[in-house]
Amino acid sequence: MxxxxxxxxxxxxxxxxxxxxxxxxxxxxxxxxxxxxxxxxxxxxxxxxxxxxxxxxxxxxxxxxxxxxxxxxxxxxxxxxxxxxxxxxxxxxxxxxxxxxxxxxxxxxxxxxxxxxxxxxxxxxxxxxxxxxxxxxxxxxxxxxxxxxxxxxxxxxxxxxxxxxxxxxxxxxxxxxxxxxxxxxxxxxxxxxxxxxxxxxxxxxxxxxxxxxxxxxxxxxxxxxxxxxxxxxxxxxxxxxxxxxxxxxxxxxxxxxxxxxxxxxxxxxxxxxxxxxxxxxxxxxxxxxxxxxxxxxxxxxxxxxxxxxxxxxxxxxxxxxxxxxxxxxxxxxxxxAPDTARKEQQMPTLVQRTIGPIMQRVSGSPLFARIGPKIVPPLDRALHKVSGGRFLLGQALVPSLVLTTTGAVSGKPRQAPLACMPEPDGTWIVVGSNFGREKHPAWTGNLLRNPDAEVSFRGRTVAVTARPLDDAERAEVWPDLLKVWPVYDRYVERVDRQLRIFRLTPKADLGPGAR
Missing domain, CATH: 3.40.50.720 (NAD(P)-binding Rossmann-like Domain)
Incomplete structure (x- = not known):
């Protein structure tokens, strides 16, 4: 009607x-x-x-x-x-x-x-x-x-x-x-x-x-x-x-x-x-x-x-x-109180101070781009399931979430563990870096086809709508993204494509079962 x-x-x-x-x-x-x-x-x-x-x-x-x-x-x-x-x-x-x-x-x-x-x-x-x-x-x-x-x-x-x-x-x-x-x-x-x-x-x-x-x-x-x-x-x-x-x-x-x-x-x-x-x-x-x-x-x-x-x-x-x-x-x-990326950068943990620089060098290497996608996502999905959505491998270094999209071809739910930048208004910024590989990650194509998705962040599951950022918005958030994960700059240098960046906004009605 x-x-x-x-x-x-x-x-x-x-x-x-x-x-x-x-x-x-x-x-x-x-x-x-x-x-x-x-x-x-x-x-x-x-x-x-x-x-x-x-x-x-x-x-x-x-x-x-x-x-x-x-x-x-x-x-x-x-x-x-x-x-x-x-x-x-x-x-x-x-x-x-x-x-x-x-x-x-x-x-x-x-x-x-x-x-x-x-x-x-x-x-x-x-x-x-x-x-x-x-x-x-x-x-x-x-x-x-x-x-x-x-x-x-x-x-x-x-x-x-x-x-x-x-x-x-x-x-x-x-x-x-x-x-x-x-x-x-x-x-x-x-x-x-x-x-x-x-x-x-x-x-x-x-x-x-x-x-x-x-x-x-x-x-x-x-x-x-x-x-x-x-x-x-x-x-x-x-x-x-x-x-x-x-x-x-x-x-x-x-x-x-x-x-x-x-x-x-x-x-x-x-x-x-x-x-x-x-x-x-x-x-x-x-x-x-x-x-x-x-x-x-x-x-x-x-x-x-x-x-x-x-x-x-x-x-x-x-x-x-x-x-x-x-x-x-x-x-x-x-x-x-909001647990923003800026706040986490101001108060780095012991792990972030000691292991962070080492992991950044490793993650930015061409070798890791070949083996990382075969090891990190499956391990993160397993840890996410065992911990009830409260723990991911990279979470000790950067804010992380699990994004569930709908497959653009299969129509089936697809999970992708991702680094993210939480924003003060409750939204998240995610980058389609794909470990610095030349192709766009599949989850970005899924979002372009169907922007309705679901985010699991530190034990909370939220329905979201994804929107790709335009050039002005990308320029605005990029400095803050580099504070979260400086390796993004190395990914940009290594690939010819423009990394897709999305803002994930919680939907109005999450249903009675939302947590």
Whole structure:
């Protein structure tokens, strides 16, 4: 189906584009800045040319109408964010946008139409579990009121029989968030500092699981449902314990009575009426922290056949990315801090200092070019299998990974142990050196034919998309590659071909079994 989509440059929207593509649909995204959207999609492994990007704004009824024409279904994921601050026209922006997109899709007979709301419209809940039958909230912030008014508008369409499905996600977490929201910003700010421990907790759903839920809703052609997808509920002490365990860095707990949190949020709301300033706590945010309870996600999970990732995997991926992107100090990230090639060059191991120069001379010799390919790859594959993906022969000297490609001729999976240069954003650079031999290594041809591949790096397996670097990009990374493995220069001198260089970017949706 051709699916109209808003919010493609945002966290949920960009991953939804990836999930829709994986399901075989054709996304058409209404975006204000196609260049920005292309960069966001590229960061999660989605080539922009696979998506129809239509310039426009959800407030422009004519632009929305033109984008909807010719589509079969629609997903409304865009919203002006303001849960931590004030924005005078945010109610008008979000409500008008919802009327144009959801209302316009219904008027044109599209179905299903998916509206992404938030579990916050049910907070504070009347009981120990949030259900879709619960009463709606009475928010105080402009953002909260905008979500509530949009919710009422969409529910009215449902009552009239429109094929609209409303999804209510909890705190969305995961890697590569274009702009930090309250949950991810809160995690980055709390780690390594005093962490408030009121009663209540947080619901965490992986952005990739939420995107998959949207895609499955579209594929199933469902409409008229209201589905909670709060995700895994953790009390604040449980969330802090999980972060401590993942990072190895203990954060200080600060017990704060719920009444104090609520009172402080109210006081800050009053202060912001006198003088505008940014501070993450509002009365609505405090109420969410103190009064949130688990959500009844079972109806949605059963209907969609969806199994959520463990909260541990989601939080680990999120924190690892926060550290790699510079949002979280390496000391606070602990063992999740990025292990980059530059860092490894600054702190060489004893093996690297003593054996490294010898191995570089040996590896650059013509003799090794003849015997190395017969010895090193088979041995590395065996070590990789025995160690559960945690050890390779060359790993003591340079960062190394095992790349699994699809054979260009055979169509079968092919494994290639490779030296690599990890980058701070979670991508890898690999070079088709082939031990300095004249022919390109087979794995490079496989990637040119099918860029979808899989990387096993230090015990973690990640689905990736490969892209060959252009001349400008090659010139930019080459000095750093020589710091990782100076022998590349000797390979270049010995062969007539240009060494192929690829950037391997983790894909948006790795599936529930990703590690």
């Amino acid at each position: 051709r699916v109209f989509l808003t919010g493609a440059s945002g966290f949920v929207g960009s991953y939804t584009v990836a999930a829709l593509l994986a399901a075989g649909h054709h996304p058409r995204a209404l975006v204000r800045d196609p260049g920005k959207t292309a960069k966001v999609l590229h960061a999660i492994g989605v080539p922009a040319e696979h998506v129809e990007l239509v310039p426009g704004d959800m407030l422009d009824e004519a632009a929305v109408a033109e984008g909807l024409d010719g589509c079969d279904a629609a997903v409304h994921a865009a919203a002006a964010i303001g849960v931590t601050g004030r924005e005078a026209d945010i109610v008008e922006v979000n409500v008008t946008g919802t009327r144009n997109v959801v209302g316009g899709a219904v008027a044109r007979g599209l179905g299903p139409v998916v509206h992404i709301s938030t579990v916050a419209v049910f907070v504070p809940p009347p009981g120990p579990v949030i259900t879709t039958d619960g009463p709606l909230a009475a928010p105080r912030t402009d953002y909260g009121r905008s979500k509530l008014e949009a919710e009422r508008y969409v529910r009215a369409l449902q009552d009239e029989g429109a094929p609209v499905t409303i999804l209510y996600p909890g705190g969305v977490c995961g890697p590569r968030q274009p702009t930090l929201d309250a949950l991810m910003e809160g995690l980055a700010g709390a780690l390594g500092k005093a962490w408030p421990m009121p009663r209540g907790g947080v619901s965490i759903i992986d952005v990739r699981d939420l995107a998959e839920a949207v895609a499955r809703t579209v594929t199933a052609g469902r409409g008229g449902e209201r589905w909670l997808l709060g995700g895994h509920y953790l009390t604040w002490p449980e969330c802090a314990d999980l972060c401590d365990d993942l990072t190895g860095v203990k954060c200080r707990r600060l017990t704060v009575p719920g009444s104090v949190m609520l009172g402080l949020g109210s006081a800050l709301d009053l202060a912001k009426r006198v003088k505008t300033f940014d501070y993450p706590l509002t009365r609505d945010a405090a109420e969410f922290m103190v009064k949130l309870v688990p959500t009844d996600d079972r109806p949605a999970l059963d209907a969609l056949g969806l199994t959520l990732r463990p909260a541990r995997d989601t939080v680990e991926d999120g924190l690892r990315w926060l550290a790699a992107a510079g949002h979280l100090d390496a000391r606070k990230a602990g063992r999740l």
